[in-house]
Amino acid sequence: MKYKLLTAALVFITLLSCVEVEQEQRIMTVNGAIFSTDLGVTLIHEHVLVDWIGADSTGYHRWDREEVIERVLPYFMDAAGRGVNTIGEFTPAYLGRDPFILSELSRQTGINILTNTGFYGAVDNRFMPAYAFDENAEQIAQRWISEFEDGIDESGVRPGFIKISVAEHTGLSEVHQKIVEAAAITHNETGMTIFSHTIGDQPALEQVELLERNGLHPSSWVWTHAQSGTLEANIRLAERGAWISLDNVRFDLVHEAGQEGSIDWYADRISAIRDAGYLDKVLISHDAGWYDVGEPNGGDFRGYTDIFDFLLSALVDNGFSDDEIEQLLVVNPANVFGLKVRRSG
Ligand SMILES: [Zn+2]
Known part of the structure; x- marks a missing residue:
């Protein structure tokens, strides 16, 4: 249980720091609500399991829960060894979301896990259930709200945030507008923050404009995969209050300094947003994992440690203080996951 000591050390640092978590907000983990001040070091966007087969064929019958847990557990323990207390699990319904696995994994590792409600509209809607096309925004929202109130399936596990996605590099289609409106209704009822896979x-x-027309403040919304957008747009939307999620930090792909996707590139993007005055809107994660259903023993697995092993030292090289790193790993995650209705005006 050595990782508990490291965790305790990080919690102690948190108590001494000057940056602040908004007080007394509840955060919904797979094993119940906790206070935002207890969230600790958090990786906001990772994956445990993904099933790419499509909404019409996926289901719990497609994987063996014990095999998945056995495969994923060492990577969770590696993260715990770096001081990670909490992981946001971003696999949506119809893509391999399994609250039973997440609940058990949290129990076995001591790491808080959050799961989500919502639909994933990107990739030509192949992960959207057929009824999503027939129902209106209100009906879809009622499904998501009832998951928040009653739990997902028979698991008793409640979602902690809304995860949606829309088509990439293009305007919102009618069905994706409906999904965003359903998310707005769900946010208004539950206070769950809307994370939207958004490329470009x-x-x-x-989306920010549509949410504003629906009476929400942009801080109800997270630009998930904001690294796909321009720095100018990142800053412009942070200025309006939206969260900027730079969430595919990885060392293994791009090694040339400054090249898009490299560790240095992430450090520079985060630094530029800080210099513009919006570090309090920046979220970082790996978008890593995962047990890939259909591959032998889940296929290749990318761990959840590159931020600690590579990015933090690059940020320190860019002049980041301990408080600023605390802001990224502890304070911003606590504030973004806090259950709170964020209306405009
Ligand atoms: Zn993801």
Whole structure:
């Protein structure tokens, strides 16, 4: 249980720091509500399991829960060894979300896990259930709200945030507008923050405007995969209050300094947003994992440690203080996951 000591050390640092978590907000983990001040070091966007087969064929019958837990557990323990207390699990329904696994994994590792409600509209809607096309925004929202109130399936596990996605590099289609409106209704009822897989500037801007027309403040919304957008758009939307999630930090792909996707590139993007005055809107994670259903023993697995092993030292090289790193890993995650209705005006 050595990792508990490291965790305790990080919690102690948190208590001494000057940056602040908004007080007394509840955060919903797979094993119940906790206070935002107890969230600790958090990786906001990772994956345990993904099933790419499509909404019409996926289901719990497609994987063996014990095999998945056995495969994923060492990577969770590696993260715990770096001081991680909490992981946001971003696999949506119809893509391999399994609250039974997440609940058990949390129990076995001591790491808080959050799961989600919502639909994933990207990739030509192949992960959207057929009824999503027939129902209106209100009906879809009622499904998501009832998951929040009653739990997902028979698991008793409640979602902690809304995860949606829209088509990439293009304006919002009618069905994706409906999904965003359903998310707005769900946010208003539950206070769950809306995380939206959004590739490129245009769909990001359109969603923020649509949410504003529905009476929400942009801080109800997270530009998930904001690294796909321009720095200018990242800053413009942070200025309006949206969260900027730079969430595919990885060391293994791009090694040339400054090249898009490299560790240095992430450090520079985060630094530029800090210099513009919006570090309090930045979220970082790996978007790593996962047990890939259909591959032998889940296929290749990317662990959840590159931020600690590579990115933090690059941030320190860029002049980041301990408080600023605390802001990224502890304070911003606590504030973004806090259950709170964020209306405009
Ligand atoms: Zn993801």
